Amino acid sequence: xxxxxxxxxxxxxxxxxxxxxxxxxxxxxxxxxxxxxxxxxxxxxxxxxxxxxxxxxxxxxxxxxxxxxxxxxxxxxxxxxxxxxxxxxxxxxxxxxxxxxxxxxxxxxxxxxxxxxxxxxxxxxxxxxxxxxxxxxxxxxxxxxxxxxxxxxxxxxxxxxxxxxxxxxxxxxxxxxxxxxxxxxxxxxxxxxxxxxxxxxxxxxxxxxxxxxxxxxxxxxxxxxxxxxxxxxxxxxxxxxxxxxxxxxxxxxxxxxxxxxxxxxxxxxxxxxxxxxxxxxxxxxxxxxxxxxxxxxxxxxxxxxxxxxxxxxxxxxxxxxxxxxxx
Amino acid sequence: xxxxxxxxxxxxxxxxxxxxxxxxxxxxxxxxxxxxxxxxxxxxxxxxxxxxxxxxxxxxxxxxxxxxxxxxxxxxxxxxxxxxxxxxxxxxxxxxxxxxxxxxxxxxxxxxxxxxxxxxxxxxxxxxxxxxxxxxxxxxxxxxxxxxxxxxxxxxxxxxxxxxxxxxxxxxxxxxxxxxxxxxxxxxxxxxxxxxxxxxxxxxxxxxxxxxxxxxxxxxxxxxxxxxxxxxxxxxxxxxxxxxxxxxxxxxxxxxxxxxxxxxxxxxxxxxxxxxxxxxxxxxxxxxxxxxxxxxxxxxxxxxxxxxxxxxxxxxxxxxxxxxxxx
Numbered sequence: 125x126x127x128x129x130x131x132x133x134x135x136x137x138x139x140x141x142x143x144x145x146x147x148x149x150x151x152x153x154x155x156x157x158x159x160x161x162x163x164x165x166x167x168x169x170x171x172x173x174x175x176x177x178x179x180x181x182x183x184x185x186x187x188x189x190x191x192x193x194x195x196x197x198x199x200x201x202x203x204x205x206x207x208x209x210x211x212x213x214x215x216x217x218x219x220x221x222x223x224x225x226x227x228x229x230x231x232x233x234x235x236x237x238x239x240x241x242x243x244x245x246x247x248x249x250x251x252x253x254x255x256x257x258x259x260x261x262x263x264x265x266x267x268x269x270x271x272x273x274x275x276x277x278x279x280x281x282x283x284x285x286x287x288x289x290x291x292x293x294x295x296x297x298x299x300x301x302x303x304x305x306x307x308x309x310x311x312x313x314x315x316x317x318x319x320x321x322x323x324x325x326x327x328x329x330x331x332x333x334x335x336x337x338x339x340x341x342x343x344x345x346x347x348x349x350x351x352x353x354x355x356x357x358x359x360x361x362x363x364x365x366x367x368x369x370x371x372x373x374x375x376x377x378x379x380x381x382x383x384x385x386x387x388x389x390x391x392x393x394x395x396x397x398x399x400x401x402x403x404x405x406x407x408x409x410x411x412x413x414x415x416x417x418x419x420x421x422x423x424x425x426x427x428x429x430x431x432x433x434x435x436x437x438x439x440x441x442x443x444x445x446x447x448x449x450x451x
Numbered sequence: 452x453x454x455x456x457x458x459x460x461x462x463x464x465x466x467x468x469x470x471x472x473x474x475x476x477x478x479x480x481x482x483x484x485x486x487x488x489x490x491x492x493x494x495x496x497x498x499x500x501x502x503x504x505x506x507x508x509x510x511x512x513x514x515x516x517x518x519x520x521x522x523x524x525x526x527x528x529x530x531x532x533x534x535x536x537x538x539x540x541x542x543x544x545x546x547x548x549x550x551x552x553x554x555x556x557x558x559x560x561x562x563x564x565x566x567x568x569x570x571x572x573x574x575x576x577x578x579x580x581x582x583x584x585x586x587x588x589x590x591x592x593x594x595x596x597x598x599x600x601x602x603x604x605x606x607x608x609x610x611x612x613x614x615x616x617x618x619x620x621x622x623x624x625x626x627x628x629x630x631x632x633x634x635x636x637x638x639x640x641x642x643x644x645x646x647x648x649x650x651x652x653x654x655x656x657x658x659x660x661x662x663x664x665x666x667x668x669x670x671x672x673x674x675x676x677x678x679x680x681x682x683x684x685x686x687x688x689x690x691x692x693x694x695x696x697x698x699x700x701x702x703x704x705x706x707x708x709x710x711x712x713x714x715x716x717x718x719x720x721x722x723x724x725x726x727x728x729x730x731x732x733x734x735x736x737x738x739x740x741x742x743x744x745x746x747x748x749x750x751x752x753x754x755x756x757x758x759x760x761x762x763x764x765x766x767x768x769x770x771x772x773x774x775x776x777x778x
Contacts, residue, residue, distance in 0.1 A: 427688075
């Protein structure tokens with residue numbers, strides 16, 4: 125398993141999921157706190173009838189090949205913080221093949237589909253399982269990933285705010301200068317030490333490759349009045365119309381990096397600082413002068429990209445060598 | 452005020468707002484239940500320092516013209532049911548001019564702006580005030596309205612569901628036949644007695660003029676992988692991408708009408724019924740054969756349209772004569 129491969133009697137599963145981070149203390153399991161990993165592993169233990177089960181109900185029989193005391197442990201692509209959401213998160217699970225086949229029970233389905241279905245039914249409503257599948261050879265949810273995309277959503281002014289979005293949008297009073305924010309954000313693109321914006325892990329660095337960083341307004345889709353002009357011209361409005369959204373793509377992100385970049389951009393957009401101040405922070409990483417992270421609620425892990433199947437193992441070894449301590 | 456006009460010493464205000472209906476027992480005030488009207492009127496009483504005040508804190512001095520015992524009472528365009536949301540709701544308030552001017556306090560603002568600001572600060576996070584303004588002559592939030600637009604949002608299948616939207620989207624397993632649903636919905640357009648889909652008010656009818664009724668898939672906005680093709684081609688994805696949305700516009704809606712039409716359309720989309728069955732229900736209003744309403748969570752009042760200012764009073768008298776008992 126050290127080489128990112130499941131063993132002979134072990135299957136590696138890839139699990140794609142989404143969650144509303146509002147009621148979670150982030151992804152990573154922590155004793156006594158509600159976390160996404162904690163909920164997922166408890167649900168897996170219950171569905172698989174293993175010793176880690178919370179409650180002990182078994183969905184199917186125990187397989188012949190199950191080692192005593194095996195408990196499900198997930199490896200994730202992006203460890204999100206408290207309150208951060210995921211529209212598309214990826215994790216993997218190494219599971220003894222006997223345990224996996226045991227979850228089919230009375231279902232007429234492949235073991236992965238049976239597991240997907242049982243997880244969907246068991247998990248709380250703030251986690252959605254999109255897919256459970258066998259991972260291709262060499263796949264590692266964390267180390268094979270090519271890049272992560274995060275979005276940060278902001279509403280300008282209270283006069284258009286939709287309260288249904290308050291769990292994943294930051295509401296700001298006043299308007300933002302998007303041109304200035306984009307002049308600032310452009311200086312973050314490239315290979316930089318983001319020490320002004322991020323905290324390194326012990327022994328790690330804050331050097332990252334930002335591939336894209338841009339602010340946009342979600343185009344409005346107005347509901348036109350019936351009978352005006354040549355005929356009815358209704359279009360379904362999007363609840364997100366008019367929001368201001370930051371999209372950032374990088375090979376990986378250091379801790380607090382996206383939220384601190386967003387906070388600095390917002391200061392520029394509100395006229396409190398200018399794009400030169402931002403660029404100087406990118407060029408001269410100074411932790412003392414760090415801009416703190418903005419509220420977590422607006423942040424969403426939107427996408428994790430992987431290379432084609434034949435490049436997975438190569439990518440994982442290169443990244444593991446470079447970044448084991450570094451996230 | 453009977454003629455839709457504020458009196459000589461009374462000002463009529465138009466209030467535009469939005470709310471997340473998830474924690475409300477609908478719009479209309481009810482003793483002992485949390486309703487949007489109840490929260491709004493309590494906040495108005497508190498901001499205006501009137502006798503209806505919950506708590507009695509006064510934002511400004513009491514005006515000279517305030518009648519003893521005046522309490523704020525709102526008239527609304529669309530009385531939403533328990534759990535139904537509003538992205539754009541409109542109501543009006545007749546207020547003694549002395550009471551209104553009293554809410555300015557130490558602010559350097561017009562009374563309407565002061566009221567707007569104070570309401571925004573006082574109201575809970577599931578109500579957003581978009582605007583408070585003086586209503587034009589003849590304006591009546593309920594009786595001047597030309598038409599109301601409702602949206603109903605559905606997610607097909609669990610494999611793409613975004614848990615952040617679970618408060619305002621109905622999650623369904625399996626896929627829907629939108630062509631069949633649109634063949635059905637088209638038969639609802641026009642002047643019909645919607646007795647198969649709605650409950651009349653006492654003394655009222657279920658005859659309504661539907662102007663538009665259509666199902667759409669919200670177009671996906673895929674996040675393209677960096678570096679593929681000619682260069683980066685990122686687009687900010689919308690959380691609503693891929694949802695199935697029903698848009699319906701009518702002069703007004705009878706009780707349960709939208710949700711019952713949606714329920715019947717979904718049966719057609721799931722292949723349990725066909726478009727002819729739906730059309731027969733439109734053509735032959737039979738309350739016995741009524742299709743019940745679908746879950747409230749997916750329904751949103753999206754828009755209320757009014758005529759130009761010079762047609763407001765004319766519209767209100769025509770509608771009041773026809774529909775006072777009828778909603």
